[in-house]
Amino acid sequence: MNGVPDETVNPNPADVTETTTPGEVDPRDQEIAALQGQLAECARRLQAAEEQVLRVQAESQTIMRRLRQQMEDEKKFGPRPLVESLLPVLDNFQRSMAALQGGANPDRILEGVGGVERQLRQALEGVGVQRIPTEGMSFDPERHEAIVAEPSAEHEPDTILNEITAGYEMHGRIIRPAQVRVTVAPDA
Numbered sequence: 041m042n043g044v045p046d047e048t049v050n051p052n053p054a055d056v057t058e059t060t061t062p063g064e065v066d067p068r069d070q071e072i073a074a075l076q077g078q079l080a081e082c083a084r085r086l087q088a089a090e091e092q093v094l095r096v097q098a099e100s101q102t103i104m105r106r107l108r109q110q111m112e113d114e115k116k117f118g119p120r121p122l123v124e125s126l127l128p129v130l131d132n133f134q135r136s137m138a139a140l141q142g143g144a145n146p147d148r149i150l151e152g153v154g155g156v157e158r159q160l161r162q163a164l165e166g167v168g169v170q171r172i173p174t175e176g177m178s179f180d181p182e183r184h185e186a187i188v189a190e191p192s193a194e195h196e197p198d199t200i201l202n203e204i205t206a207g208y209e210m211h212g213r214i215i216r217p218a219q220v221r222v223t224v225a226p227d228a
Contacts (some may be wrong), residue, residue, distance in 0.1 A: 097111060098131045098190040100198075125163035132156045134156045172207035172218045192223040 065211075165224045172183050179186060179198040187204050195201070200220045207218025 122163070122167050125166050126160070129156055129160045129163060132159060142208045149203040168211045169208050169215065170210070172209055172214075174207070174218045174220050175199065179220070183209070183214060183217055184222075186221045186222045187219045188221040189224045190221060191226040193226050195223045197225045198224055 058131045132152070133156055136149055136156060139152065140149050174184065176182075177184075177200050178196075179200055184200065184207065190201060192199075192201070201220055202221050203218055204221060205219040
């Protein structure tokens with residue numbers, strides 16, 4: 041095209057002189073066959089890799105869908121063990137109310153309510169809820185809320201005298217601090 045012979049163009053077959061004898065395999069044909077075999081193997085490997093990528097993507101999407109569903113279920117039904125442990129407490133409160141309305145002995149009702157309280161504490165302890173210790177302890181602003189400060193010469197300052205409202209923690213995390221009455225140094 042530009043006056044320079046193109047070496048990639050196949051010459052006219054009539055102009056080519058045979059360098060091989062009949063029955064002999066041309067080394068170029070062998071090389072072409074080997075390259076075609078390698079190309080076919082590469083194409084097969086590429087197709088297998090593409091199929092594997094598609095399978096992995098599909099599996100990944102399935103796993104993500106399952107995880108999302110599990111997280112939704114956990115959020116929705118996570119409190120179920122607590123609810124299951126509280127239902128008998130509710131049943132016993134209802135029985136106590138019915139007994140009270142039926143004119144049962146007040147001492148028996150008080151005994152029943154005490155049993156319900158124990159049952160409720162056990163249910164809460166079963167899910168890791170613990171009462172925060174207070175009386176006689178040193179005041180800890182992380183776990184206690186001072187409602188009343190009382191001067192005292194008998195006790196060290198910041199000693200908890202009594203609990204006004206119980207505090208609770210769950211697995212070491214404060215749910216509600218205990219409201220307490222604490223000592224302060226007496227005025228001199």
